[in-house]
Amino acid sequence: MLSTLANPARFMRISGAALSWLGGASLFVLAAGLVWSLLLAPPDYQQGESVRIMFIHVPAAWMALSVYLFVSVASAVALVWRHPLAEIAAQAAAPIGAAFTLVCLATGSLWGRPMWGTWWVWDARLTSVLVLFFLYLGYIALVNAFDDTSRGARAGSLLALVGVVNLPIIKFSVDWWNTLHQPASVVRLGGPAIDVSLLIPLLVMALGFGLLFGWLLLLRMRTALNERKARALRLYGGAAAGDADGQQPVTAARAAQR
Amino acid sequence: MHAFLGLIRHDLRLAARQGGDIGLVLGFFILAVILYPFGIGPEPELLRRIAAGIIWVAALLAAVLSLDRLFASDYGDGGLDLIALSAMPLELAVLAKSAAHWLTTGLPLVVVSPVLALFVDLDPAALPALVVGLLLGTPAMSLIGAIAAALSLGARRPGVLLTLLVLPLYLPPLIFGTAAVEASLSAEGARAHLLLLAALTMAALPLAPLAAGAALRQALD
């Protein structure tokens, strides 16, 4: 399937058709998920209504990590197989992933405020997501730091791979750090043990976020491809459209008498 | 081997002739540590509690300072081409440059750290854990820093970019290094944390040159 999509023109056709379907599906699923989480799921006996933030916070955390994995896989494909769309996919996905981390951090902060009276707690998960946010920022900064866009793309791909290798190490060390510095009251934004009545809306929201990601990704990739075409046309003008005959390779060992 | 040692010797000779970097790094290290008492007050109990953190954070930032010069001057004057064309693989050249970087940056930090421990009233019993921890962790910092330095060659603002790239990757040595110091003062001892630091450096030794070599090839392309 990947090789079928490799041709940019074909990708544009297929993604154009998929786009409206994805958009509609994500809207529907998210709406259903929100209704379920906000209205139908029972409130927590300890935290009351504020536990409902979990239905955005936890799926956002899952998406933040999954999108980073997506970026690294796309980067690996770009570096190893030189698939033309892989770099575009990675660069399109990264800001979406960064947005998910921001949502996760913001909802985590909002969730913690009523419980512990502070806007930020150095909980293991929140801290890991914060570090993940900086990994995303580094990737986006690196890709945009070069005048030569293809150099930026390749450097970014390498950085994504370095990041994904380091991710388990960083996660391990953050968890270690968290257990070393355990404050008196156990700070856990995990909430109570997940009950079925809570699990299903959680999964529905996760699915909705996933579909949203797919829709945004295709949208950004199509925009990127159109931008490239526009840039090439601007640089090389109408000649690009009109020039049809290719040149034959010419053997160059013409001995020139000097 | 001849090429490997030749590159280290070349970089050390340059550092000796130009002198600038070691002074810059040490100066920053000392100043960064000294700023804390001014910022938070000089009470010994307070300083002692955060002494390990102050020294490690300052060491990290000082190490980052000198990273952007690791490959930049060779990249700018064409020397990197010749290093890429040398008899040794590019990864080995990265190892040589990281070794020279550590000798002129990490090692001086390790040597100066006991003196700085005085300024922040670190418990003398924790001093061995601090020094050994820095000794084990600074090579990892040079190696991981080489990756970031290679990736940011030719970028528009390499210094700032490098800092952003490298600091998340420096979190593990920071966490284990400071934990080692605190653990050495308690019953459990620093051994587990020092072993983790050693493991980080051991893992970075083969992997960082691979990534940095790939990044250098991208820069040369």
Add this chain to the structure above:
Amino acid sequence: MSLFPETAELVGENLACRRGERLVFRGLECRLPPGGTLVVTGPNGSGKSSLLRLLATLLVPAAGRLLWNGAPVARDPAGYRGAIHYVGHLDGVKPALTPREMLGFWTALRGAEHPAIDAALAMFGLEGVADWPCRWLSAGQRRRLALARLIAAPAPIWLLDEPSAALDGDGEARLAAVIAAHRDAGGSVAVATHQPLAITGAMSLALDDFAAPAAELLAV
């Protein structure tokens, strides 16, 4: 009498080069036999430097391959690197070190056990400044120093990018003599240059023959 192996022929097949999003040239074929000289010409931006860097394996071609001794270079990159000398636009000279130290470093990088440093310095007229810091050398002297490494450690294939830039008449004469001696010894030279070099029997490669038509430039 040849100092270098007989079969050290370098062949470029169907080479294409991409710089950024631009396809600089494609379908390029070239052949550099032992004792031969290839003079690469073309307007600015046609890819002369890129071709030389490609031949030096500093650039990866977008298409095509290099063959050396009949085998692809990719199969033995270290061996190939040992057989070439590349002198690019930039001199690679460190202001704080002396010419003698620079030559010592460059030959150490190549793994040369007994480099002919004094001979190299003499060949390019640098004996007098051999122990001065390079910041005191003029641009022409730094160029001579960069060229001196061609002599300090032998290699059969020379890839020279604008070698006579910044050289005075004496420097150009020395360069021509060195190239002639190298060819007589069986070595080969590929030169990108604007200025005419006094080289007889050189093959010419005009890069604008291989420029890519605009339609191909849009390839993603």
